Amino acid sequence: MSKHFSPARLAGGILAVRADASGDPKKIFAELNKAFEDFKSEHSQQLKELKAGQDDVVRQASMAKIEDRLGSLQSAMDAQAAQMTALQIGGPGTDGRPTDPEYTDAFSAHFRKGEVQAALNKGASEEGGYLAPVEWDRTITDRLVEVSPMRQIATVQTISGTGFKKVFNQRGMGSGWVGEVAPRPETVTPEFGVVTYTPGEIYANPAATQQMLDDSAINLDEWIANEVESEFAYQEGLAFVAGNGVNKPYGFLTYVEGAANAAAHPFGAIRAITTASATEITGDQLLDLVYDLPGAMSQNARFVLNRTTLARIRKLKDGEGNYLWQPSFSAGQPQTLLAYPVTEMAAMPNAVAGAVPVAFGDFRRGYLIIDRTGVRVLRDPFTNKPYVHFYTTKRVGGGLLDPQALRALRMAA
Template sequence: MSMHTSPLAYRGVTRLRAEGDPNKILVELNKAFADFRAAHDEQLRGIDKRFADVVSAEKVDRINAAVGDLQGALDEANQRIAALASGGAGGAPGRPRDAEYTKAFLAHMRRGDVQASLNKGTASEGGYLTPVEWDRTITDRLVNISPMRAICRVQSISTGGFSKLFNNRGTASGWVNETAARTVTATPTFGTLTYTPGEIYANPSATQQLLDDAEVDIEPWLAGEVETEFAYQEGIAFVSGDGSNKPNGVLTYITGGANAAAHPWGAILTVNSGHASQVTSDGIVNLIYALPSQYTSAARFAMNRDTQNKIRLLKDGQGNYLWQPSYQAGQPPTLCQYPITELAAMPNVAAGTKPVLFGDFDMGYLIVDRIGVRVLRNPYKNPPYVEFYTTKRVGGGLLNPDVLKALNISA
């Protein structure tokens, strides 16, 4: 990029985001990253002494922000495509897997009719179990828009809680000759960890006339309302939840966290960044090598957008940028060739924070779903609006501390 490139050059991000074409966004993203590299290298070399450092720094920051915007737009486009493939909100859903359930569900949304075939034994609870096809649709969409669900292990349970048994090992052995006595050796011990679901809810509403007269399909509308609220709440809880009526977030299991002693195998260990208040190239490399090699094949980084913005400036000893943009639609950006998952709930870079996680999240964190999505139709509370009180019971907690490492901002 020339030193004279207009600051208006990247204002097309909003337009590209609206168009949602991942191929166009991908082209612009790689152009912007090439411009960013050139501008940042130029700033570091101090080629143009006619301008104050603040001018070149402002230009680099502006292009860096544009790269982040374009990568975000590409991620959104990829999520939208994935959501459409599973009947996501904003597009026409695929053919219902069970037309009878879908027809009955539509009748329930409009008039409150409850058919016996849909009760599934829950009539005594005074609630309404949504059709299984709609339940699956919500779950599919949550996977597409909730990053932690996409990268972590998810298990459905049929009870109010789930306890997992952990082998603490401890088996001992010894060498003996043919006739030596064989004494009793140590045997392994076991530990447990309980994952208790909390309840998450959303309560969208619509007027009865809209439900009566609307030509639009009500299922995608309601699913869109629910998925946005659930994904937002889950995204926070899976990362930093305190376990009070919600999951225990993965950050609480890091050394020094509230649940550091909860897991039988210990806490998630940390690696210092090498600077009191910043992330460094050496810190990232040390974080990678702190993870045992048997867990690196499926490893990834997790951080928020602001942290990515800072990491985008880092280089290795040969002058190569550690962060690289998506080079193919559907693929995430990478850091040291490992994929990056953006988690908005992760903390920003500051002294003493843990803004970056690295490891195999599928082996490291467990999400438990109890039952499914339930809807209670309420036309009485706030007429003429009909409320659809939607609930889902979900929990979460650490599965294996050995497969995750955290970057601690400290010298």
């Protein structure tokens, strides 16, 4: 066993998790800095011992635990940043009060008993449904922004109709040089392309007993927001990355060269850089990915990948032995790779043959999310007695906005 490492040192505190650091950004930063220094020290020593043929099982276990600790701390940092992003949208009001208290009170009464005075049922529909009050809608939206990585980095457009169309100028304007008295024939006129973004419907159907609803201590607002947020965030996370467009958004990976929607956008497909190996990613390939993106698109560019791929890329170094990946060291700042922010997205595939485990670019210019105005809640006390179901729906769509703003790293087949 290496003299530089021992089980006692492991137990003594390198990887110790302090419970009091869970919610304090300053303490999280300190823990993250310490864990990253341990990671660099252990990994460098591991490489030396590998070269000397002295690797041991205990050191491998140490590295795995350090990486897990780094991941946990970075997740805590990312959560702090996401909460800041969600707060920018704004809550019900500066004083925390509902923007529509009269209807909110009526809606809460309807939630418990299904009884609303006629003068207050402005959300009523012909089939007896009720639209959620403004602050309910905003609460759910805020939560989605907080937990959905794509909503944090893409463009979000709210619509009031059944769909959204965007016209793209395909350029191609013709011109020519002529003499003073030479004729001026007609030149080529640029063509326009249209992309239609059609929202699908996402739903959640939580239930509670009538006795549970009768309990005045229950926070209905918090309860339904939690239920809806969990379901919607999971479904959206999958769809924005790889959705097939059938009653759901088209994921951006479907627009990569060779994928199902490669020819769907007027500007073409998302360019892909292919690795030499079917399982390994190198630093040079990440550099190729970065510099293949036009300079005008790189100012707000970022890497998108899942946790498994990030764990592998964390170990990559440049020619001088510096890590390509750097953790976040200040509030509101993300972890970086080659000096660009990194967004961890669980729906991205692993680095296996033929997959696209890494995407890079300006997602705000590259991908569009559309939200049909309003979250709708239908109260159903009849289907599953004694439970009352709250059928909650939101219409969401998405698709490629500009393929020139994104690049993809594809593993060799």
